Amino acid sequence: MVSTSQFLIQVLNGLSLASIFALTAMGLTIIFGLMGVVNFAHGAYYGLGIYFGLATLQMISGPWAFLAAMLVALLATAAVGVATEVTVIRPLYDRDLIASLLLTFGVMLVLHEVIRMVWGVGSQTVSTPSLFRFSVGLGIINYPAYRLFVIGLAVVVSVAVWLFLQRTDIGMIIRAATENRDMVKALGIDIDRVYTLVFALGVGIAGLAGILHAPMISVYPEVGTTIVVQSFVVVVIGGLNSFRGSIIAAILVGEASALSYLIWPPMTDVAIFIVMALFLILRPQGIFGKSLGGLE
Amino acid sequence: MESKEQESGWLERIVSVVDGRELLLLFALVLFPLFLTGNFSLTTHVLIFAMFAMGYYISLGETGMLTFGHAAFFGLGAYGSAFWLVHVDAPAYMGFFGIVTGTLLAIVGGIVIGALSLRRRGTYLALITLAFQQMVYFTFFQWESLTGGDDGLYGLETPTLGIPGVFVLEFEEAFGGLVNSEMMFFAFVFVIFTASVLAIRRLKQSKLGHVFNAVRENEDRANFLGYDVQRYRMIAFVASAGFAGLGGTLYPIYLNFVGLSTLNWVLSGEVNFFLLLGGLGSFVGPIVGTMSYYWVVDEISAFTEHWQLFVGLIFIALVLFLPEGIVGTLRDYVSDRTSYTTQEVPPRSNE
Numbered sequence: 001m002v003s004t005s006q007f008l009i010q011v012l013n014g015l016s017l018a019s020i021f022a023l024t025a026m027g028l029t030i031i032f033g034l035m036g037v038v039n040f041a042h043g044a045y046y047g048l049g050i051y052f053g054l055a056t057l058q059m060i061s062g063p064w065a066f067l068a069a070m071l072v073a074l075l076a077t078a079a080v081g082v083a084t085e086v087t088v089i090r091p092l093y094d095r096d097l098i099a100s101l102l103l104t105f106g107v108m109l110v111l112h113e114v115i116r117m118v119w120g121v122g123s124q125t126v127s128t129p130s131l132f133r134f135s136v137g138l139g140i141i142n143y144p145a146y147r148l149f150v151i152g153l154a155v156v157v158s159v160a161v162w163l164f165l166q167r168t169d170i171g172m173i174i175r176a177a178t179e180n181r182d183m184v185k186a187l188g189i190d191i192d193r194v195y196t197l198v199f200a201l202g203v204g205i206a207g208l209a210g211i212l213h214a215p216m217i218s219v220y221p222e223v224g225t226t227i228v229v230q231s232f233v234v235v236v237i238g239g240l241n242s243f244r245g246s247i248i249a250a251i252l253v254g255e256a257s258a259l260s261y262l263i264w265p266p267m268t269d270v271a272i273f274i275v276m277a278l279f280l281i282l283r284p285q286g287i288f289g290k291s292l293g294g295l296e
Numbered sequence: 297m298e299s300k301e302q303e304s305g306w307l308e309r310i311v312s313v314v315d316g317r318e319l320l321l322l323f324a325l326v327l328f329p330l331f332l333t334g335n336f337s338l339t340t341h342v343l344i345f346a347m348f349a350m351g352y353y354i355s356l357g358e359t360g361m362l363t364f365g366h367a368a369f370f371g372l373g374a375y376g377s378a379f380w381l382v383h384v385d386a387p388a389y390m391g392f393f394g395i396v397t398g399t400l401l402a403i404v405g406g407i408v409i410g411a412l413s414l415r416r417r418g419t420y421l422a423l424i425t426l427a428f429q430q431m432v433y434f435t436f437f438q439w440e441s442l443t444g445g446d447d448g449l450y451g452l453e454t455p456t457l458g459i460p461g462v463f464v465l466e467f468e469e470a471f472g473g474l475v476n477s478e479m480m481f482f483a484f485v486f487v488i489f490t491a492s493v494l495a496i497r498r499l500k501q502s503k504l505g506h507v508f509n510a511v512r513e514n515e516d517r518a519n520f521l522g523y524d525v526q527r528y529r530m531i532a533f534v535a536s537a538g539f540a541g542l543g544g545t546l547y548p549i550y551l552n553f554v555g556l557s558t559l560n561w562v563l564s565g566e567v568n569f570f571l572l573l574g575g576l577g578s579f580v581g582p583i584v585g586t587m588s589y590y591w592v593v594d595e596i597s598a599f600t601e602h603w604q605l606f607v608g609l610i611f612i613a614l615v616l617f618l619p620e621g622i623v624g625t626l627r628d629y630v631s632d633r634t635s636y637t638t639q640e641v642p643p644r645s646n647e
Contacts, residue, residue: 032419038419038422038423040565088612088616091616092615092616095619097362097418097419097422098362098568098572098576099615099619101362101364101419101422101568102565102568102569102572102611102614102615103611103612103615103616105565105568105569105611106608106609106610106611106612106614106615107608108608109565109604109605109607109608109611110605110608110609110612111608112604112608113602113605113608114605116602117602117605225561225562226430229426229427229430229561232423232426232427233423233427235423236416236420236423236424236427240419240420266438269434269437269438270431270434270435270438273428273430273431273434274431276424276427277412277428277431280412280413280415280416280424281412284415284416
């Protein structure tokens, strides 16, 4: 029989997993919402974030090293994103769906190989940052502070991105561009730069999600291939252009994965796909499936 | 126009000879690497993956359904074939029932995954099929007693085919060493490949094939014409899964091993690449694409271990500069009036 404390720990584990999914799916959502590009390379950017962070941790130490690693992961991954968008993704905007799927798949292969060339093929571990190496007492359970930090940070980043899209001028332009790109262009706004910014923001957050997730997993060059499929499941359930939907779906999928561990441990990998299958049967259009244009 | 025709006169003549004789071209292509390298083993490998690509062609090329999960069917076929060889205690000559088992497993997989995935279209269809493929992957990864988990199933014995006392087809040396086991197996795979290609061509030219094309071109119009679009998408999907699985069943017999790499989603990306490289609007495209891919990989991996970097870059360059693939580009170069244009590329989803 599962005890209450075991259950609570798994609920929190589910939330920390959901935090990672929410961050990776957020990038997929804003990139698709504005650019119409399904980014298959998203997991590779998440992987890049881990390795950029890892390189930072090898150079500096001290209690604040991990925060520096997070910053480097975010910015360096975003910089690679800028380079990708400008060189290969920009020519794609008027092309069909298959072009964006296949091109970003090619980008993924290239990024994986670059990671292997720079950092080697072996697997590595990232230790929990010293700043968070303690447990927090939450009533009947003690829970690792690091995971609580991840949950908190995901909430902060989600709110910040949402506010950025809803309350700033650039956010307004981005939302307008999802409605009518040509109109925004006609108003004299340099839409190309907005696209570059959005792609950089999306993959930068994926890079941040990578380094945040790294202390909980084993790291290898193709580490992103698993997370990208899980993020796709999240956006299929939530709706590819629904910000709210993808966050709710991330929590659902994270909890399904964590709680299925209590029922039957081998099921954790498959649980999220079962959730997706159920959604396809009961609500094939996704949580907020009705609105199919623009970001919410 | 005049000068262009004169310039490409010879090329146009070749293409006009081959046009309508696609099958001839196809078999010439299949046998070409064999004569070039004399390597039966490599050619068999390419043939098996070309069958996979032909199967996927029914989905993407004929019906316009882009998936990222077709390796699930290739893998189900491969494991089904291996299950028979490993888990079923049958006489050796029954070994080829693995091919039937594997194909059936892939078809069942196609029905289940198709019934769920085909509820959505376009981008979502690609993502959902990818997710279900991962589900199969993780299930097979965890189910160690059946699948060998991460290690896969190895040491599979090459089965024999025949009726005891009447005839037995064994893949070993024959005719005093003139024919070796690799040649025998190549011939066997070639026969199955040919039968599949003929069957797929027959399907393509049948009324069913034309409905598939109608669905690809305009679902609404096909619907108004009275076709149950969803039903035809399902038929195409399951047929596609079946042929992909049939290709997969030969793989463990060829390798004497089956592993999770047959279920890896990167393989689903590769099969998209095969079709794109060959050209989406063409029946010979998948074969041209598969052959070219393995040729390029073979050449590049000879001088660098980082061959995937180049494959990725070629992938990107292809999407940007050669969207109609090798066959499509060649045809466009030869003639502007051709049925193989970008219009046959599946339309962008309006989801």
